[in-house]
Amino acid sequence: MMDDTEFIIRRGYGGEPIDIQQVLGKVKEVAERNGWKRDSVRLVNQGATKEVELLAYHRVSKPSLHRVYLSTGIHGDEPAGPVAILQLLKDNVWPSGVDIFLCPCLNLTGFPLNRRENARGIDLNRDYRDLKSEETRHHVEWLKRKPRFDVTLCLHEDWESKGFYIYELNPDDQPSFAKKIISRVAEISAIDRSSTIDGWPAENGVINPSKDPFDRPQWPEALYLITNKTRLSYTLETPSSLPLETRITAHVKGVRAVLDSISEHPILRMD
Ligand SMILES: [Zn+2]
Numbered sequence: 041m042m043d044d045t046e047f048i049i050r051r052g053y054g055g056e057p058i059d060i061q062q063v064l065g066k067v068k069e070v071a072e073r074n075g076w077k078r079d080s081v082r083l084v085n086q087g088a089t090k091e092v093e094l095l096a097y098h099r100v101s102k103p104s105l106h107r108v109y110l111s112t113g114i115h116g117d118e119p120a121g122p123v124a125i126l127q128l129l130k131d132n133v134w135p136s137g138v139d140i141f142l143c144p145c146l147n148l149t150g151f152p153l154n155r156r157e158n159a160r161g162i163d164l165n166r167d168y169r170d171l172k173s174e175e176t177r178h179h180v181e182w183l184k185r186k187p188r189f190d191v192t193l194c195l196h197e198d199w200e201s202k203g204f205y206i207y208e209l210n211p212d213d214q215p216s217f218a219k220k221i222i223s224r225v226a227e228i229s230a231i232d233r234s235s236t237i238d239g240w241p242a243e244n245g246v247i248n249p250s251k252d253p254f255d256r257p258q259w260p261e262a263l264y265l266i267t268n269k270t271r272l273s274y275t276l277e278t279p280s281s282l283p284l285e286t287r288i289t290a291h292v293k294g295v296r297a298v299l300d301s302i303s304e305h306p307i308l309r310m311d
Contacts, residue, residue: 056284060151063126066097067144070129071097081143081182083174094175097142105137106302109270110295112143112195113211114165114261116150116157120278121195122255124291131292135299136188141186146175146261163195168264169257180264189270190305191217191298195291198238198277203230203305204290205237205245207275209266215305217274217298218246224297229282229290274298 071276072078081094112121125144134140145151149159157163158173167176204225207216222231222245231245240247253263266273276294278287 046169056119057117057154058123058144058151058243060113060116060122060148060208063122064145067095067122067126067129070126070132071142074129074132075099076129076142079141081178083178092148094146094148094179095144097140097144097191099134099138099140099142101134101137101139103137104139104304106191107141107189108187109138109141109192109265110143110195110303111146111193111261112291113145113151114147114194115163115196116147116153116155118156118280119151119201120197120284120287120291123284124195124234124288125296127288127292128295135303138302141189142233143179161171165260168260168261169259179261183264183269185256185270189265191272191302192262192270193266193273193295193298194260194265194275196277196294197274197280197287199280201227201232201237201277201279202234202281203232203245203279204294205232205242205247205277207240207247207249207262207273207277209249209262211266211275212271214272217272217301217305219244220297220301221274221276221294223304224293225276225290228286228293229278232279 050252076097076099078100080096083092096197112125147158150157162173164173164175167173171177212293233244234242237247240249241266252268262275263272276291278290
């Protein structure tokens with residue numbers, strides 16, 4: 041299904057690292073050809089003298105009934121997310137009336153090293169409270185300039201899990217997309233139906249972490265989002281034990297499950 045997969049995957053060692061610049065080059069080409077507005081996060085240094093661009097896009101919709109935020113590539117050893125974004129852009133099937141804010145790779149320096157953290161050894165997805173890294177600081181500044189989102193989706197991978205699972209943060213008990221995501225992804229991937237995943241109680245592949253975010257010292261991106269930008273957040277985790285192509289398709293299906301049913305969702309405008 042992925043005509044470009046062969047050239048963007050450097051096969052041979054470890055977990056099939058991708059050439060992130062090549063993937064993002066394609067993302068840029070396809071997004072801009074299809075009318076997405078580039079709205080990147082600008083990093084002032086990262087040790088370099090020139091500005092570094094964390095690519096971001098906005099699909100502007102008129103009328104704008106819903107807003108979806110989609111991000112990935114925050115862990116440099118999790119290649120399926122950025123390639124899934126490229127696949128979604130190529131498929132170019134988007135619901136009408138939905139504004140989409142897209143960050144296809146939040147950790148540019150981690151991917152060349154094929155490691156979770158950025159080049160300075162900071163796990164960006166634990167840094168959304170302290171904001172020690174350039175990436176999270178500028179990303180948060182960027183997020184502050186955006187409107188609130190109806191739903192946020194963060195695409196990740198898990199090197200230890202037996203199957204696909206999601207985290208759902210839904211403090212107001214809104215209608216949930218969780219079952220739709222799981223049943224769609226189950227078409228292609230095993231689902232981790234353990235009663236405990238990653239130390240959290242889980243049911244049918246869904247974790248609902250209940251703890252107050254302010255009790256947690258280190259915030260992942262999703263906790264920043266649920267505290268400041270949305271009231272409904274999903275983190276999708278594909279199992280890295282499956283082939284990369286399957287994990288990419290799993291993410292595509294998970295995102296599609298939300299986009300395809302969002303028009304049935306109550307419109308929540310909180311700004
Ligand atoms: Zn991750």
